[in-house]
Amino acid sequence: MTKLMLMAFLSVMICPYSESRDEGEEPVLPPLHLNCTQAYLGRMFSTEEATTQLLKEAVETLVQVRDTLNEVNTKIRGSTDMKPDGAACQPPFTQVGELCLLLALQEQHTWVAARQFCAGYGADLAHFSDANTFAAVLGYVNTINFQRKNINIWIGGTDEAVEDTWLWVTGELMPRGPPFWGTADGYALQPNAGTSQNCAVLWKADYYYMHDLPCTHKCAPLCQK
Template structure:
């Protein structure tokens, strides 16, 4: 702005002095000549037009940049969705219309989460699942159990020697095995395994009151002390 004022002042003085010399008058504050005024007006209009053109160009560049950024973000979102789906973290819908939100995965009619990296007592495992609005897994028929075993073996594809807690216990009444829902647990094959190939589980009496999927027995159920550290299998 200071430069514009200076240019205007110098232009005015130049035009004034020039006219004064031509007419032989005193050059101190003579009236402005029409041509000088017109030249200054045209100069200012030209400068304003240039400024506006620059603003328009900058706005167009900004709009183009925002459009390119939006397109890039859309591509990133689509790529992340594809990667998430391949990793099993996509959102699944259960048959009843309920949604399995990550990190849960739909298995049959249930949403399951096996946290292999976690090691908890049975009670602590329930608290871990509760943090996700869930509880330890339970099942009542062979097909659901088979689907659960398939899920566990898929997650533990590295075949780590990790046992997995499920939501069964006989702590309240010895040898009356109940799910955390209060329902009776199924007994015998194909749910419970055997110890050394002959001793049918559960068989340890009052010393082992919590149900676990036992890795050494192909993840069939065994009874263990509830203070053991195992991975929680959560269900919604």
């Protein structure tokens, strides 16, 4: 407001004046020219209105950007509870990376019976093909087995159809070597038991690295949806 008053004063000072004065008479202040003052004031108020409108539009744009970012963040947070296909992991399953897993430590089944147990939940034995997912699975297993019970865990891998051709229950080739498979006696790389051991297990004594076992052993099922 002070700035407007100063500008008005300056506009008055530079406005031409048309009032006549007696010759030789020194004016104290130049007389006001009404039309000139009104014109300058009109321009100033028009400029202020335009600036106010621009600020209003800028604020509205920022509000829209804020609302859009909030919506995106909400969707991102919500996606952490969803499988990639959009189906939520419902209890008793838990989201583990991109997998929905259920480890039933209280259950002890043969490999075939473990698959049947998982099928009762609309699932199958767990499978994975990259080291990051395997690490996430191991983290989940150790979280569930916080009491460190000596329980081995079935996963969905077998070479029963063709010896030493290890396949997941999905028909995909299983990864071989470290960091997936463990060792026996500290040096013999798993799997190593030939036709006598055709099913894959997370072996507790080897920190849950993969081993081959006879499919008739009884272990806890790790189910995946």
